Amino acid sequence: MSEKNNTERLLKHLFDGGPWNVYEPNILNLGVGAPGTDLLESNCDNFRKATDHCLQREKTKNQSLIFQYGPTSGAYEVRHEIATYFSEMYENPVNSEDLIITTGATQGLHLVLSTLIDFQGFIFVDEFTYMIALDSMKHFTSLNIIPVKLNDDGVDLKDLEEKVSKRRFKSEKKEFWGIYYTIPTYHNPTGILFSPDICRGIVKLARKYDFLVVCDDVYTILHYDEKPTLSRLLAYDNRSDPDFVGSVISNGSFSKILGPGVRVGWLEVPARIKPILDGSGFANSGGCFNNYTAGIVRSLFELKLAQKQIDRFYEAYKERMLATTEVLRDELPQSCKLVSPTGGYFIWVRIPDHLDARKFLEYSMQEEKIFFIAGPRFSLDGESGKQFFRLSIAFYAKEKLVDGARRLCRALRNYIEKNPAGS
Template sequence: MSHENEDPKLKHLFDGSDWNVYETKVLNLGVGAPGTDLLEPCCDIFQQATAHRLKYEKSENRSLLFQYGPTSGCFDVRHEIAKYFSSMYDSAMKSEDLIITTGASQGLHFSLSTLVDFNGYIFVDEYTYMIALDSMKEFTTLTIVPVKLNDDGVDLKDLEAKVRERCFKPNGKEFWAMYYTIPTYHNPTGILFSPAVCRGIVALARKFNFVVICDDVYNILSYDEKPPHVRLLSYDARTDTDFAGHVISNGSFSKILGPGVRLGWLEVPPRLKPILERSGIINSGGCFNNYTAGIIGSLFELGLAQSHISRLYEAYKERMKAVIAVLNEQLPESCTLIVPKGGYFIWISLPEHLNARDFLTYSLEHEKIFFIPGPRFALEGDNGKHCFRLSIAFHKKDKLVDGITRLCRALKDYIKTLS
């Protein structure tokens, strides 16, 4: 065993692995990240925003951008974020409700470690974001409980039964459990939770006093008619007589500006923000990403963020529509797909006796196309073994259309070999 660390000198997260979306020998349809063409303008717009912010720091702000920041993040930055997303959501986002984070993954970890009894539970959809599952498993004293997922969201009867069976009084923390979900353009299935399901989740959270944290990173990526409420948080209305604050919206710029920015935010109700701000992890260093937050503030102030987000949105919309058109025409009749109205992902189901992992092997051998089989998104064994997820984010439309066409051809041939 070596006594020295070896560094492979990688250039990005996917480098050196099966996930390498930059590897031209394989068409990777699995990675949920914006492509090179979409990130290319970032150098120029961030250069402008940085010059703008540093001029302000030097002339007016005593270079406080380089100081420990306020725990929630500087108000001017939170104001710019709130102003933009209020217009996108058609509902008010308040600056005072925001806490700056380094992205949705860190926001989840921070909320979980601060708010939930370590002898408690995390309820998750039976298919969910796989890296969130990996993060949750690090909390070895917490029990993760999968809940059935329907075409319109979580199965409320199953959620209530599992919550009721496990409920207890927390010791030293605000909540005994968390329900983690992606209610808007769900990862991996692409579904949008219905208003009835959203209202039901809030009712159960209030009744059994658990916290709901929503991974809200796709909310403004609506490609059809925008739903009236794009945040589950909006169903936890402060005007309700039984409001206490049980829902947190966990946002990020990774999908709409660039993942390397490492900036996000938690939108939290009044009773929970002081608890989060008293956490030692945020008090030790102040704002989790004070410098970059300042640059992002200038990016919005100059209107550069808005135009960049609009550009990514149009590209994603074009790609999603093109992929769905191919699938509707060429996917084998024995297979089904959930047609998403927004977001990044498409969920395809094979006939139940087939295995998506076996098809992946076939696809790589015959068409050099990679995707993610369903069990990677499930807590339990082979759950979802006949399903797989596609992403529309990284590749340009023409490459996606060609790839999906070849994938459908490979799937038809694969099914024939087993008949």
């Protein structure tokens, strides 16, 4: 039976109102992929200064056009600041003319799906991938989602080529018949950094079969070990190559490094794709998707406040990741597997195959009040990956993460003893 009226819920954040609220002191939620309050608090002062700086310029020099429909790609000055900063961080050029301002990576993905791919086409995804991206894809009910095997160094190229080659067709309606969606740098949920050989192989296949590669690059600058030679897969799609056509989109966001509520991201796209996205109904209807806040972010960079805040996030994440993985390496049961990530947000743990991480989650909540996300949530069928679970290091301070990791390992040891193989 349908409800007759909507019910108002006075919620304060995305995680409010659910059973595993990250602000509930009695629960340690190691599933949440978001920065904690201790990191966000300095944004209040920084954004106040940037807002004053931005609006003063608007009033005196720019006719208050920040409140007008913005250019479809976003104001040049905003894109220039983003391009300048990330060119330095990637040690690889980002061109402002290739950028389109979005409200974040999920909206960027939705724009690409709704604009560039034939609705009878195919989306290839890693066998475990970002669950909200999967949710977004499933809303396009005529699209076919195909999982591809994932190895410790990235996607399995043989499996990808086999599945792509069997499904390729000539689209008469859209630019692309198929898309491969991935998170090649500090993958969500596995933490994998795709190897250079895998990245080169993906680009080679994309050119051969003319499919589009869409990369979520939201963790790319969060490297805690030696910096990758090329920080993102797009850099392997080299414009000087004789067979270059432009096959890769980099989908970026400030959600992980400034704050999710800022709602500013960007797509970095090749020249053959930019006019299609700029000409979409989404962009033409209202111009820049976030003209006002993007202007404030411009001032944040001009005042060097964004750089300072991002550095603070980075140092905190690095400390938290290194401390948490050290505990897990020392105290996880020998029958479990951990590949320590060299960057990003997430740790992917494998438990013995006869166990189910969903059942262990129930035990963990009962015994230790520790929540995580079980592997099946990241699979297309919702069942594969029962022997895995994902932890996040982003939300809590190091001390709380270390204590939680130790208690989680203790709970896992006890759970394995209570549930031996063959029982």
